[in-house]
Amino acid sequence: MTGMDDVARRGLVLLGCGRMGGAMLNGWLKGGLPPAAVWVLDPAAGPALADRGVRVNAGLPEDPAVCVLAVKPQIMEQALPAVTALGGGGTLVLSIAAGVTLGRLGAAFGPGTPIVRAMPNTPAAIGQGISALIGNAEAGERGLALAETLLAVIGETVRLTEEGQMDAVTAVSGSGPAYVFHMIECLARAGEAEGLPGPLALRLAVATVAGAGALAARTGRDPAELRAEVTSPGGTTAAGLAHLMDAETGLCPLIGRTVAAAAERSRELGRAAG
DSSP, X not given: OOHHHHHHHHOEEEEOXXXXXXXXXXXXXXXXXXXXXXXXXXXXXXXHHHHTTOEESOOOOSXXXXXXXXXXXXXXXXXXXXXXXXTTTTSEEEEOOTTOOHHHHHHHHOTXXXXXXXXXXXXXXGTOEEEEEEEOTTTHHHHHHHHHXXXXXXXXXXXXXXXXXXXXXXXXIISHHHHHHHHHHHHHHHHHHTTOOHHHHHHHHHHHHHHHHHHHHHHOOOHHHHHHHHOOTTSHHHHHHHHHTOTTTSHHHHHHHHHHHHHHHHHHHHHHHO
């Protein structure tokens, strides 16, 4: 029996069904998970989910294979009591809440509970996300493999070697899409300032960022090499990069400060949670 066969037989509990939880749910259902095998606990869940055959706010199954925690870290404390009875070893707990540590979750669910922490990102909405995972000793290879299967519906997965890396993951890939969206905004505004109509500047900026990212992903080449290929000595790209690559005022030190601030906030959330 495969991991998803076991999930289909025993059931899956989804605590929180917002954007990320909803993206995962859509992926599981499209992948063939029976709607009746899913229990969603979310006071904001509408009738559309029930119309699809999903059990909505209908208690808990007796022995589900997985309980996915997809609520925001700020409300985790008040949301957890609804599912902590599932702790003890029979159910894998998979959390995608930023900053909520394995230790905090272990304390809530009790000894012997297999727990995997994951950090996906918003491109999951179109199946282009990436999720980093780390599990406790009880999760082991089996728990990590099941978590990877569940998260594969929203994109790539990578495993971490220690939980401390999760704060950096949160700051880079978890928050990273917002940085990229802002770069698109800035690039479009700059184009408009140089005389382009606003809609055209935005279209050019979006396509350029999307295309450059796809090129880097598909070729697997060092981005520094790709940058060098676009940059002719004394040309227009070199003129722009002279500002963007300034050691003190350029993009690299700015992104460094940005990621450091996000990582520290992730650590603060972890301390506040427990």
